[in-house]
Amino acid sequence: MSSTTTKELTVGLLIVSDTAAADHATDRAIDTLTAVIAEANAQIHNNSYEWLIEERRIIPDDKDKIQEKIKDWCDNKALSLIVTTGGTGFAKRDVTPEAVSEMLDKTASGLVHGMLASSLKITPFAIMSRPVAGVRGDTVIVTLPGSPKGAKENLESIIKLLPHACIQAAGGDSRVIHSGGMKQLEKEAGVASSGGVHDHHSHLYESGGLASDDAAGMTSGCGHHHHAPTPRTQQDGELRSNDLTGDVTQRHRSSPYPMVSVKEAHKLVAQKIPASEVVKKKVDAGLVGYILAEDVRAKESVPAFRASIVDGYAVVHTDGVGIYPVVGVSHAAPGEMKPLEAGQIARITTGAPLPPGATAVVMVEDTRIAKATEDGTEELEIEILASGLTELENVREVGSDMKTGDLLLRKGAEITAVGGEIGLLASVGIVEIEVYKKPVVGVLSTGDEIVPHDRDEALKVGEVRDSNRPTLLAAINARGYEAVDLGIAKDQPGTLEDVLKDALSKVDVIITTGGVSMGEKDLLKPTIERTFNGTIHFGRVAMKPGKPTTFATIPVGANASKPIFSLPGNPASATVTFHLFVLPALRQLAGYIGDDIHLAKALVVVEQDLVLDPRPEYHRAAIRIDKSGGLVARSTGGQRSSRIGSMEAANALLCLPGLSEVGDKRTRIPRGDKVEALIIGELKVSGF
Ligand SMILES: Nc1nc2c(c(=O)[nH]1)N[C@H]1C(S)=C(S)[C@@H](COP(=O)(O)OP(=O)(O)OC[C@H]3O[C@@H](n4cnc5c(N)ncnc54)[C@H](O)[C@@H]3O)O[C@H]1N2
Numbered sequence: 001m002s003s004t005t006t007k008e009l010t011v012g013l014l015i016v017s018d019t020a021a022a023d024h025a026t027d028r029a030i031d032t033l034t035a036v037i038a039e040a041n042a043q044i045h046n047n048s049y050e051w052l053i054e055e056r057r058i059i060p061d062d063k064d065k066i067q068e069k070i071k072d073w074c075d076n077k078a079l080s081l082i083v084t085t086g087g088t089g090f091a092k093r094d095v096t097p098e099a100v101s102e103m104l105d106k107t108a109s110g111l112v113h114g115m116l117a118s119s120l121k122i123t124p125f126a127i128m129s130r131p132v133a134g135v136r137g138d139t140v141i142v143t144l145p146g147s148p149k150g151a152k153e154n155l156e157s158i159i160k161l162l163p164h165a166c167i168q169a170a171g172g173d174s175r176v177i178h179s180g181g182m183k184q185l186e187k188e189a190g191v192a193s194s195g196g197v198h199d200h201h202s203h204l205y206e207s208g209g210l211a212s213d214d215a216a217g218m219t220s221g222c223g224h225h226h227h228a229p230t231p232r233t234q235q236d237g238e239l240r241s242n243d244l245t246g247d248v249t250q251r252h253r254s255s256p257y258p259m260v261s262v263k264e265a266h267k268l269v270a271q272k273i274p275a276s277e278v279v280k281k282k283v284d285a286g287l288v289g290y291i292l293a294e295d296v297r298a299k300e301s302v303p304a305f306r307a308s309i310v311d312g313y314a315v316v317h318t319d320g321v322g323i324y325p326v327v328g329v330s331h332a333a334p335g336e337m338k339p340l341e342a343g344q345i346a347r348i349t350t351g352a353p354l355p356p357g358a359t360a361v362v363m364v365e366d367t368r369i370a371k372a373t374e375d376g377t378e379e380l381e382i383e384i385l386a387s388g389l390t391e392l393e394n395v396r397e398v399g400s401d402m403k404t405g406d407l408l409l410r411k412g413a414e415i416t417a418v419g420g421e422i423g424l425l426a427s428v429g430i431v432e433i434e435v436y437k438k439p440v441v442g443v444l445s446t447g448d449e450i451v452p453h454d455r456d457e458a459l460k461v462g463e464v465r466d467s468n469r470p471t472l473l474a475a476i477n478a479r480g481y482e483a484v485d486l487g488i489a490k491d492q493p494g495t496l497e498d499v500l501k502d503a504l505s506k507v508d509v510i511i512t513t514g515g516v517s518m519g520e521k522d523l524l525k526p527t528i529e530r531t532f533n534g535t536i537h538f539g540r541v542a543m544k545p546g547k548p549t550t551f552a553t554i555p556v557g558a559n560a561s562k563p564i565f566s567l568p569g570n571p572a573s574a575t576v577t578f579h580l581f582v583l584p585a586l587r588q589l590a591g592y593i594g595d596d597i598h599l600a601k602a603l604v605v606v607e608q609d610l611v612l613d614p615r616p617e618y619h620r621a622a623i624r625i626d627k628s629g630g631l632v633a634r635s636t637g638g639q640r641s642s643r644i645g646s647m648e649a650a651n652a653l654l655c656l657p658g659l660s661e662v663g664d665k666r667t668r669i670p671r672g673d674k675v676e677a678l679i680i681g682e683l684k685v686s687g688f
């Protein structure tokens with residue numbers, strides 16, 4: 001069943017409200033309904049369909065305007081679903097049901113009853129609502145009340161049944177989506193099973209009894225399969241975050257950010273990272289880690305002269321064995337050289353230029369001294385013992401290692417820490433090359449409780465030493481990127497705004513930690529969206545640790561944007577997600593391409609049983625090369641996200657599948673099994 005392709009069910013949100021139309025900032029319905037729909041997407045464990053919000057409009061209580069939008073969204077855009085809010089009461093200006101009714105081809109009184117029945121369980125005032133529902137063309141239309149709470153409750157009461165309705169309304173075969181799962185669907189939607197008719201249907205929503213966040217079947221990016229909906233990126237004008245100035249009572253009570261898989265998160269990062277810039281750099285030790293932005297050709301030949309490969313005597317190779325006068329000396333040093341004639345030899349050292357006329361070199365081991373000066377300090381005649389010399393024997397011809405114009409390094413080549421590429425460039429006199437600029441990375445800790453790690457004063461209750469900033473600054477530096485310390489920002493919108501504004505002018509990539517989950521002081525997301533007009537590409541990832549990992553881009557000027565990674569505050573979460581998401585992004589910006597962007601992966605044997613978490617887990621471990629050359633992994637112990645100790649001596653992240661991925665088949669990886677490991681540190685050997 002997971003082989004069916006994902007169908008997108010498009011949605012239009014039509015907010016009918018005089019107040020909200022006059023001041024869009026007062027609207028809460030869009031956020032609320034977006035959250036309901038995101039949650040519905042997050043709970044789909046079968047990739048047969050997903051909701052996609054395509055339209056969002058706020059219009060006044062005006063019958064013509066309502067009908068105009070409905071006409072456009074049904075007849076031109078053929079959306080799957082239109083949800084209106086507002087105008088369903090008894091006030092004079094409440095005209096939504098009338099406007100919608102006139103547009104319907106069919107009514108759907110069942111949906112109306114369903115909504116009213118569930119609302120009446122919550123409040124007797126539901127009786128004051130006049131919802132209508134029906135079909136126009138291919139589109140299902142539902143009217144919800146204007147209060148965000150009422151709208152949310154009504155939509156939640158029917159949303160699990162709407163895919164079925166929408167697909168049928170559009171003339172599709174809804175068996176695809178409800179094949180195998182109608183009973184489950186009915187159970188989840190709180191509707192009694194109608195018996196045998198649906199017996200051949202299979203799962204629409206997977207069972208499993210896990211918390212929705214954790215049960216989302218996601219891939220961990222380590223090659224597990226999954227049934228996740230594709231991520232929804234932010235649409236124009238859609239803001240999911242809490243209101244910055246809002247009260248705690250108004251915050252979201254379930255995350256409005258769809259849970260994306262690690263693989264999808266990587267894809268989004270790769271897509272949204274700005275293009276790499278080209279800069280000129282000197283060829284020196286500072287070039288390590290850069291990627292060439294141009295093909296580089298040899299400016300000179302190596303060797304630049306005919307050079308000896310051995311210490312011995314330069315000869316004319318046709319001369320043969322015999323005793324010859326030593327008429328000159330050539331050391332590996334610049335200088336003029338007297339030409340050599342047949343019947344003469346010249347002493348020569350390794351790397352020294354051959355005298356003009358010499359055609360081969362005989363090793364000193366293949367010679368004997370025949371005559372020395374009287375004081376015994378100098379050679380006069382030497383007997384050559386080697387016979388059958390070939391032309392250029394023991395000689396490096398001009399350009400035999402490399403010729404002027406040869407392609408030395410291709411665009412895209414990495415200047416490695418091994419040093420070979422720098423040597424190559426240096427050998428032919430290249431002093432400057434074009435490379436991709438390495439990003440400068442700013443690191444900011446956030447949180448009222450966070451104090452500098454080196455503050456020389458005991459902690460007061462509630463204070464926490466900042467471990468994320470030194471950790472990340474170190475990791476960034478060690479990977480060869482310039483890191484800028486942005487300090488600690490308090491959980492106040494203004495403070496965060498000032499610090500980020502300053503950072504945007506100084507760095508290419510911003511990393512923040514803390515303040516991205518569900519707390520009322522978790523201000524990163526609303527600040528990015530509302531203050532900086534940024535786009536949050538994902539705000540939740542199906543992984544442990546690191547669930548609230550957030551990635552956004554903030555516009556800076558006309559066509560430019562800068563990436564911001566808002567990592568969870570928990571220290572192990574911040575460190576893991578830095579390696580998993582930020583490092584590849586930095587490498588992409590620095591010009592790495594393809595697989596080179598990502599952490600290296602290997603299969604390792606686990607030395608202990610590892611208990612699986614509902615979420616795909618990145619279990620910190622120390623891996624070693626054992627005597628047989630294989631890789632073995634030892635867990636670093638307690639894996640709680642707050643425990644930075646789980647990163648101590650860790651050089652790998654073991655990719656453990658989430659329980660929701662392996663089904664009920666197993667709850668642990670037994671010792672001796674192999675798992676994939678992402679390598680984040682140096683490999684050690686044991687039993688060398
Ligand atoms: N109702 C929910 N609560 C939480 C959820 C959730 O889904 N629903 N997610 C949990 C998960 S998972 C994580 S991870 C954390 C992430 O929290 P935030 O990113 O909002 O971070 P904070 O709340 O600011 O801090 C969390 C924790 O980490 C400590 N911290 C923060 N910064 C630092 C630092 N620089 N150095 C050391 N320690 C730091 C902070 O004091 C907190 O203890 O949210 C869960 N909650």
Ligand code: MOO
Nearest residue numbers: 545546547573641
């Ligand atoms: O995802 Mo959080 O990072 O588990 O602690």
Ligand SMILES: [Mg+2]
Nearest residue numbers: 515517519522
């Ligand atoms: Mg928090």
